[in-house]
Structures are given as structure tokens and as C-alpha cells.
Amino acid sequence: MSWRYLCLVLFLGFESLSAQTDLEKYNVNWETQSKNSAESMPLGGRDIGLNVWVENNDILFYIAQSGSFDENNTLLKQGRIRLRLSPNPLEVNFNQLLRLKTGDILIRGGKKGQETEIKLWVDVFSSAIHVQVNAAQKIESEIFYENWRFEDLFPKGRENNMNSWKWAPPTEIVTKSDRFEVSPSVFYFYHQNTAETAFDTVVEQQQLTAYKDSLFNPLKDRISGGALSLQHLEFKDTGFGKYQNTAFKYWRFSSKAARSHHFQLALYNGQNTLAGWKSTIVKRIQSPVRKSAQSKTLAWWANFWNRSHIKINYEKGEADLGFRIGRNYQLFRYMLACNAYGEYPTKFNGGLFTYDPVSVDSIYTFTPDFRNWGGGTFTAQNQRLVYWPMLRSGDLDMMPSQFDFYNRLLDNVELRTKVYWGHRGASFTEQLENFGLPNPAEYGWKRPADFDAGMEYNAWLEYQWDNALEFCYMIFKYYRYSGQDISRYIPLVESCLTFFDEHYQYLASQRGRKVLDEKGKLVIYPGTAAETYKMAYNPNSTLAGLRRVASELTQLPDILLSAERKEFWKEFLNRLPEISFREMDGATLIAPAIVWERMNNTESPQLYPVFPWDMFGIGRDSLSIAKNTYLLDPDVQKFRSHVGWRQHNIFAARLGLIDEAKDLLSKKLDDSGRRFPAFWGPGFDWVPDHNWGGSGMIGLQEMLMQEVGDEIYVLPTWPKEWNVDFKLHGMDDNILEGAWKENEFIRLEMKNRTKKIIK
Template sequence: MYLKLSRSLLTLSLLSLGSVALAQTAKPATNPQPTANNVTWHTLGTNENDSMPLGNGDIAANVWTEQNGDLIILLAKADAWAENGQIVKLGRVRIKLAPNPFADTVGFTQTLQLERGGIEINRGQNKISVWIDANNPVVHVQAALATAGKMSATAEFWRKTEPISAFAQDSSFAAVMSGQHQPRLKPDVTFPADANRVAWCHYNADSYYPYLMKQEHLESLLKKYPDPLYQRAFGAVLSGQGFVKTDANTLTSAKAQQSLRLDIVALGETAAASPASWHQHIMKLADNASSIDLTAARKAHDQWWADFWNRSWVHVSGSEEAQKVSQGYAIQRFMVAASSRGEIPAKFNGGLFTVGHDMAEGKEDKDNHSPDYRAWGESYWNQNNRLLYWPLIATGDTDLLQPWFTMYTKPLAFQKDRNQLYYHHAGASYPETMQFWGMPRLGDFGKDNPTNEIVSHWQKYHIQGTLEVIAQMLDQYDYYGDKAFVRASLVPFADAIVTYYDLHWQRDANGKINISPTQSLETYQLTAVNPTPDIAGLMSIIPRLLALPSDLTTAEQRTAWAKTLHDLPPIPVGKTAKGKLPPLGEGDPDGKPTILPAEKYGKPGNSENPELYVAFPYRIYGVGKPGLELAQDTYAARRSPQNTCWGQDGTQSSILGLTSEAKKAAIAEFNNYGDQRFKWFWKPAHDYIPDLDNGGDGMITLQNMLIQCDGKRIQLTPAWPSDWTADFKLHAPYQTTIEAHVEKGKVTKLHVSPASRAADVVIVKARN
């Protein structure tokens, strides 16, 4: 048995929902403030595992204290990608005060101030403020002391360093840049303390890119597409008014003062001619930073964070568990804001907040490592990383979404050419695991692989993630109406992906696309036929592409998309007995109908539920849509329950209106605390700490419990438990915002902007 849905079937009267329209009321008088979620500690730390996160979206830092009262800042930057294809830290700065009023725990507090993006340390009348300017590439450290003292700042390195005078091109340069050998990680470069400043950088004098291109049989494209790693330079400079050099890596204030200020300026360049040219540029930035009116800069910085927190919020109460969910939601959003305004998106496996300690070179493992280490390495996994970015559509954080979209749209021409070389037809496909410039991870492609097919059976045919990126882009357009984004980014990208699906596989006897050989996510590998996630993805996005304004697409594109939609095979449905999926898609005549992971599939190799992609991310089934019971039965029969890390229970149960399941998942996700002192560096589970896809998963779940949109219809509380109270502001399609209070299952204080959209809001009575 199969099921095929058309766009016309995805409508349902509001009466059949058991829903009622709610009249718009006055706007709530006050907004919940993020100060309720601030984190305060009352004792000094010991090491890097006692750090708090900070960032302006491009520059980030782990900040901690040690038992002697030293303040440590571990610096990271979104574009700090070394020549070996690995994202690394910038360095570490140790700050000392003499005498040090913070070397005693009595009366000590350290607070992460979410509302203003800063960390404040207090003891008595002594205060240190650390903040990374939201509008400038500067970390500011300000000390206000009861008694005059001196401050010193030392740049610390765990990678090898060499002075600029010793910098020279590696003798293996020709072999590396011809693709014969992989590069080695070079030492960082340090500069003389000119103008009483300490500066250092990492400079990519060669690159992993040619080696990877040769290994993956793409040498012919080397000259056409610029190397994304070669001559990339990144680093920082320490400076401060009245500070002087005291050794090669240390600045110290020349005299004791009650008010002290240190600036750490960071710079990344994608094509620096040399370390010396990078140094010239960062010294100019340091000059600019030193002349900044700090009072005005802090005011503008605070305003950025105030505006950010006022874009949206979800504040949950009613129980201790609810409050933990509320705080976890706010802190996850903060961590993404602190690390996703740069060139390249935040990584799911630690983001910019990984930590580690000094150790001998080449001795790293998951339990003993430098700050540069992370499990799952350098590549992006679409299935994991998508979870950081889905919730940003409803939060209104469109600026934080851009690096994610750009990572897919920027290499589109390269992907088209790669597709022609590999498959000799038009279109583009992107691998599930890829470098930020679009190439498959070599660990999956296979070293010395003579073919153009990925060797890893986990990833061999895994390409459906791009359909989900298109779905995210379409939501972005539906919510915010940016036609320029659609024209320049969405349509070219979507057209290439749909074209690939149309051309890559043969038609069957009925003229339907026969997607085989392929896989259904990572779970059903190699032998799957017509996988549900891919079919559901195309069924979801193509009608939405066809519905775009005609001035944003061409007649040729619309005709081709409509043909692909017509030629899709149906979503496979079988019968399931005793809560277990039928083997190999055969079905059980005595069971209940359920959606299957694919038309044909083998033994599972992972713990995903591909059949439920029809709920999330593709929302073909959901509250207020036809076939909800079928989808709910499918959820009940799922093979792999999981509600933390990238587990799918929360995202899928919330869409299906399964309130108790969604609530359980939200609690699990936002209580999945890590082993570090800042417990919202989520436990790694399958990934790495902080496990940011875990927090993103929780955000999606919570949002879907409160609000689900289908066309113009806005459904409130489709999976909201009656024993939780919520105050929220979230965004909806057609440039709409919804603010409301929910208590004991009732929605009050509803404010819809623009007011004309209030007629499209319905309240859904949640089921347990």
C-alpha cells in the first residue's frame, strides 16, 4: 500500500480541528527578561572545565578563573581554519592583577549576564567585566578596583610558535600544493612587541585543498575555484593604554591604577599576502580599538543584545522541570548568537566553545586533548547541524541563519561542475558530511579511492539534507518575504537540487523515478529503494517552489519542477504488528498501517526513524492535516526512540500533537547537562561537548509545542501541556509576530502583529 499526497489535500477546516478563534487582546505590558536565566557562581574555578561562554557571533571565548585568582580567556573565531582543514583556536590569554583581590573566594561572584552579553566578576568593591563587542572585533577586559593595582596579560600557546623573522615557506610546499601530500600544521607566528603590543597569528602557507581535490578526482577544477584555506590568516593582538612589554608574550600596566582596560583585537583574513601584511592590518584595527569611546561602545553593545532578546522569547514555568527547560532554551539561543555571525556556521560538535589543555604534540584523544581537538573532526554533518538553525526562523534571528545558508549556496557552481564530472548530467548534490567549501569528508570518500563514489556505507548515497536546507530557506522567505534572497540564493540552489533528483535515476515501468541504489538516512544503507525522507522532501518543497511569485522563477523551471513532482513515487505504507516495523518493507497483514522508511530497505545500521521525516522536517503530516492518525501510529511503531542529542522524538512528536511525548523530550533535551561546570555545555552523547545539536533539538521541540504554521493558518498550543505556563513571542509567516500567555491550557493576552493576521490564529486543544 502507498500514499501520495497532493497540495490540495493538505487543507482542513478549522471546525474539524476542534479549534476556536481567539479575539486579539492588548499587548502584554511587560516582556520576560533574560536576567532570570543568568548564571552565577560563588567560587573560583580550577581549569578550562570551569569556563563560561561569551561571544559576538564571530569571536568567541571560554572565560574562567583559577584558584590563584587569574582570569583566563580562551579565544576562538569562526574563520580560524588551519591549512590541514581543521578549525583551531586563536590562543589563550592569562590575566593577572597585583595585588589580586580575587584570590579569595569569600564574597566572590562570577555572573554570565545574558541580557548584555558579558561576564562580570565581583568581590567586595572590586569588579572585572569581560565582553566581546557586538559591533567591533574586540574583547574588552575592564577592571574597577577598590585599591590601585597592576594588570598583566600573557599570550599562551599550546601549538608551536616561531618569530616572524624565522617564518619561511615549508620545503614541502610544491608537493603539498600539487596535491601529492597533505600539509602539516605549521607553528603560529609571533611578532615583536611593537608599540607595546603582543601580536600573533596562524598563517596557512599551504593547504589541504589540493590534496583533497586530487584524492576526489577533481584536479581539473583546481584553477577554477579558489583555495578556501591557502593564505588564510587569523590571530589576535593585546593592547592597553599605559601597558608596556615585560617579556616576549606579556604586557603589564606601567603603573598601579584603580581603573584598568585591556583590549584583545582579533582578525581573520581569507587571502593575506603574508603574515606581515596581516600584522599591518591588525595593528590598524588595534589603533581603532584604542580610540573607541568605551562608554558609547558598551551602550551600543548593550543595545544589540537588548534588541536580540526582544526579537523573541519563550519563558516557561509551572514546575522545576519547566523552569529548567526555560533556562536551557535561553542559554542555547545565547550560545548560537555568540557563535553564528561570522563567515562560517557554528559546528554542532562543540561550536566555538571546545576546551582542552597543554599537552605533547600527537598525543590527543577524546579524554586528553588540546583546545583544538573535537570528536568528529573538521566536517559538517547536515543532520546534526541543521538542528542549530531550524529554530532561528521562529526566533527572528535571520542574521544568525546566514552563515548556514551561505555554506550551501556559495559552492553551488563548484557542486554543479563536480556533478558533471562525476555523473555527466546537470544539477547538484551535496554530501551529508562535507567540508565547509562543499567537498565530501575524506574519511568517508576514502583515501586512494579509484572511483567517484563515497566508500563509507554510512554516507555513500546520503544527500537528502539539501532538501531540508531548501525547506528552511522556503520558511525563511515565508516568514520574512525577502525576494532578493529568493532570487539570488533559494531558487538557483533549489533548482540545481531538484534537477539532480530528476536526472540521476532511471524511471520505472510506470514512469516514476526509481531512487536506487540509495539509502534512507544513515539507518538503512546501500540497498534502500525510494527512501521516504527524499520523497517526502521533494513532495514538500516542490509545491512551495511552484507557489513562489512568478517573477522569481522562470516558466522553464516551473515546468521542470512540476514534471519531477508528477514523476515521484508515492510515500510507502505498510502494516506493522506489535509496534515493530515490518522487515524489508514486506508488511504484516494483521498489523496497523504505518509509513515505512523506504519502499524497500534492509537491516538497520543506525538509530534514526526515517519514516517520520514526513512529520519533521517536512510537515506533510501534522496537527490539523489529513492522515494524522496514520502518522501517530507510525510514531508509536518507531524502531528507535531517542530524545537527546539529535534524537528525533521531540521534533516529530510535537508536530504530531503528541503532548506527553513532546514534553518528555523537551525535559530530556534541556536537562541533558554536560560534565563541565557550565552544565549547558550539553552532554556529548553521540557527538562532542558542547553538543549544540542537543540544545537546538530542544528549541525546535518547544517551539512546535507552542506554535505550528500551515500556510496562513497559525495554530497555537498544538502540543502544550496544561500544567505548564508560558509567556512567548515567536515569529510566523507573512512577517507576523505572536505574543501570548498560556496557563492551564488557555491562551490569554494574545497580541498579533500585524493585527490583520489575528483572524488566521486558532487555538488547538492539545491531546496528551
């Protein structure tokens, strides 16, 4: 592709792409019923996720809500709904359709002239689930609420991977039973955390009991659950059953025969009294159902889809690989939007759409609450890949939940730094609990008596504090994209940098007389390049992050950071070592670090200066060094893969390696092999694997658009044979829209502000 400089807003071809893109071909349409929950469709909105499927003529869906953490820090599902119609129209002419444009699912069936349509949708503005039945003849409905936590459960062995205990529970673990109440107008189902939770155990384990009352505790008094409106429903009975391998209890409600039925459930979780929780949920469930509720939700989805899109070979249909990649990009973006406004960020290990684990792996004969790598435990190395693509897609309103997650924990992590080491700064560890302390299994129960109490006794995670820097940089990007006020996050960013500055001087003082090296530079030792290059000396992934975040601080306007503080961070930049390199086969490569003791994992952090840290790549100095690193570093090539969180597709896109990027993207975003095309995984995590989808989204976006200073590179790593129609966002309010067809641009437009386009 030839490179040309265009200094004006460029428009080539036909009509603007400002109108909402056509999504109809990307709808998922099933004409046969599902075998089980593994063949479910995702549905959601605001902070709710449902897995919807039809099995043996029953409509079923699992219910999940962001933030529903129990005593063990499991992210609980809120039960399962089964809808049964009589006479049952789904026995003939069955159809189940996910409509992306309107964010709903339509299920149809019935003989000609006697069709019935069931629509399921979630109110984006009130955390309410709606089921609407419209039939040509009168039919009766039965709703079963099904729950497997009707009694105490005792997870053992691998099943504790779903909570904070993982492989090392300190005692016998109990999943406490839920509570259920049938009133004349409402059926309540909820889980109320008991007084003692994982928080209490972890605080004691990590020698912070004296400070317990001053620590933020998200598990205390948390109640999660919901309510079913009993308007037009009559309670019939309870009973027991078994689905997959899990016993459950059901509560059955029935309606009188009618041509139309409307059932409503509402969810709510928070730290509240039971009376307060009930008051909130009743207001949600008893508020009149108005047409405006659905119209507002439809308007939200219309706006969401109008923000951005990527369509590849759209005219060819799903037999074409490029079409499937474009469709699956859109499907996964839709899945992320189902937790647009959750109290907690979308989890990398399944989001809100996990299902019966035995359908993922036959040895996991556990309840539907199960997921690998915990519910309230956050793994930043994976989480970041879920949130980076929201910048280019323009989904900026969905990002604060991830930033607020860290901001809520700031006081806790600063306190632990002060207690353990006597200095300042935020020590965010990897495998972080939602109250800011290290996961107890990763922290280690069997620790040497004299081992540093602030450290995780863990070969993979020791000295890994730099992942929080990536979210700091993401905050600055969010600011550049949106112009939103980020003043509430500046203390978080400064504290993350302060930790490195003060902690590594502290460690140097423990080794010897000097806290800086002979050049007056900070020494990052012991450090770690991701989880791979351990006990490293000046790991480049950490140095690149420190340099990038500190540099961003120095460029903030005075209204966000004082001149005095900016001058301090300029001095900090001067204390940071330079990026190190190594020679291999006569070529210069970015080194993982100056030296390291061992390798523990299979990441490629020597390329983190390419992504996420924006130091090497197309349009930047030393592109050849970064290419050498990708092509010649034996570890990079050995670990090269598309699976899970691996991000070689992103590196290849950033470096202009078209064939590599296409090959890896094709494996990343092709159909998952499961009935729903975007339920990838388990990879290294779980199903659906959200960091698999997120890394695929990022790589695809980078193949289409890269931004370097005042320049925007269009299609820098694009296979010429793929037609594409796209709308993506850039910094400073730029929106780039274009269409590439039959080896040429037929349309290219940049809106809002002028930047130099290179194509």
C-alpha cells in the first residue's frame, strides 16, 4: 500500500457512514433447539447477563449480575428461569433469533396461523428482565424459578477455583444457602452474606487485623438477588429436580390462559440491610411497565451500534472467513455491552455468560456458579485486554467501572504499603482481591517465618506490581479520547508511580549504602517481566510503563496537575533507566530485561514497549528493532499463538506484519467451535474467554487504524484482498470512517477534527 500524506479532512466516494450500520446479517439465528446450556445465546443490558436457550420445548435462562459476590467471593448466578407454555407452540416451526440492533432475543413457534412469539430483553436503565409472550390463541404459562443453593453446599478440590480459596482453602468451605420468600405480589430470591467472609480471613492471614476496621470491605452486608413480579401469576408449589449434574429446587408459578403475557424480574445487589434491599427491589419490580422503558432501551442500543463498526467481506456471508471475523467482532462487542454500567468491570474469565461447567470440561461436575480463576479475584494481565478495545470502538461510557475498581481500593493498598515497608505508594499485586489484598492462595499459607509479609510467596507473581500502570495509561487515553474529567483518578496514578519510586529505593537500601546506581538511576531489582522473566534486573515492560505513565502526567493541563507536581515527575523520568537491548544474529532486539534468573510463564513482555506502551511501531523510531524482536527472539517465536490472552496478533498489527497479523487474527476471531460463535475458550481461563475476544478486537482495530501523534495511519496492516467497511474512534474527538473494496478506497472520511492521514 502506498503512503500519502493528507493534511485535510479526506472524503472519497459516496454517502457518509454516519447512519447506523446494517447488522441484520450478523444476527444469530437458530432453527433447532439446544441440547443444553452450552448451546445458549447471550442477552443482557446495564449490568445483567442471561444465557438463553430452548431445550425440550422449555425456554430457559441463567441470570447473572455484576457484583454478586458471596462470603467466599464467588460471583454467584442468581438462579435459572424455565418458561413452559401450554399448548406448547415450540414443538413446530421453531426459531430463536438474537437481534443485535435491538438487543433482544425472539423465540417463535407454532403452526401457520397459530404462531407464538416470545421476546426477551433487559432494561438498560433499571436492571430489569422482561419476557413478553404474544400468541395467536390463548395459552397458559408456567414459570419455574430454579436454584441449586437451596441448601448449604460444600465445594471441594477444584471447585474452589470459583472463589478466593482456589487450591488452598484454609478450612472446610461452605457456600451458604440462599433465601426465598413468596408474598402476594412478589417472589424474592437473594443471598445475604454472613458476618464472616473471605475478607476477614485474608486480613488476618496478611497480618493486617489491627487495621481491619479502616479497610474497604465490599463483602460486608452484601445482598445479591432479585424478585419476580407476581402480577398475573399464582404461586402453585415447590419441588426438586436435577439439571446436568446439579440438584435444584424450584418454585412454580402459573398464569391464566391469555393471548399475551408479560413477566418481569428485577435484580439488585449492594451493601444494605435486608429491609433496604427489599425496598429497592420492590420499587424496581412494582413500577409500572411503560412503553417508554423499552423505547429508551432501543434508543440506547441504536446509539451503541452507531458509535462504531467493522464489517469485513460483508457481502459474502458466513461461509467466508473475513465475514465471520467481522461478525464475531460485533458479537463480542455486544457481549461487553451487556455489562455496560455494572458496579464491577466485566471479568476476563467468562463475564456474565458462564454456564454449567461440565459442558466445558467433563471433570468439572460443579454448579453453574463455577468459573476458573475466581469471581472476586481480578487478574490485571487479563482484564486489560477486555478494556483496551473500548477506546477505538467509542464505548468510553463502559470504561469507568474498571477505573473505579482500582480507585476504590487505593486506600487499602496504600495502607498495606505503609504497614509492610514504611513508605508511600499503591502496591497493587497481580491476582488481586476486590478489597485490594493479594489472593490468599497466591499469597501463600505456608510461608517462611521471616519472609517479607508484603510479598506474595509465589514463583509466578512475586514482584509483579506494574499491571496497574496499564490502567493508569488507559485512564489518560480515555481522557484524550473523551475529554472527560479524570481528576478523581490522578491520585491513583501518582500513587502507583510513587510506589515504584520509593519501593525500589527502599529495596536498594536493604542491599547496600546507595539507593541509585552509579548514573543516578533507579534500579528495578528484583523485578519481573510479566509472569515470565523472573527476578529480573530492569525489566523493560516495567520501565516502559513507568516512562509512559510519568510522561503522560507531565503533559496534563494545570487544572489537572500542578506545575510543581509535573516538575517532580519530570525529575522522576530522569531517574528512570533507559530501555535495554540485546544482539542476536547481528540484529538489535528489545531485551526482556538486562538479566533474569529464570522463566516461569510463556508471555512476550519484550514486546510490551510496542503494545501497550506505544514506544516502538509503525510511525515511530526503531521500527526495525521491534520487528527484529518479533521475528528473531526465540522466546517470542516459541510462544507465538492466538490462544487466550496471547497478544501476538496485536504485536504483528502494530509492526505492519500483514501476513502474520492476518493469520493470527483469523485464528483469534474465527468461530469458537461452540454453538454461539463468540463463546471462545477455555484457553488458559474459562468459557467464554473474554481476554481471547478482547485481544482479537484490539488486533483487528490496529490492523485498520493506528494513531501516532498528529498522524493517523489507515489500513497500515490490512490484507488487500479483504473488503472492509469501518468506523473507529481516535483521540481528540476524531472519528474515522472508511470503505476499502476491490483493492482501493471507495470512501474515507475523518470527522470532528483534522489530523494528518497516512494511507
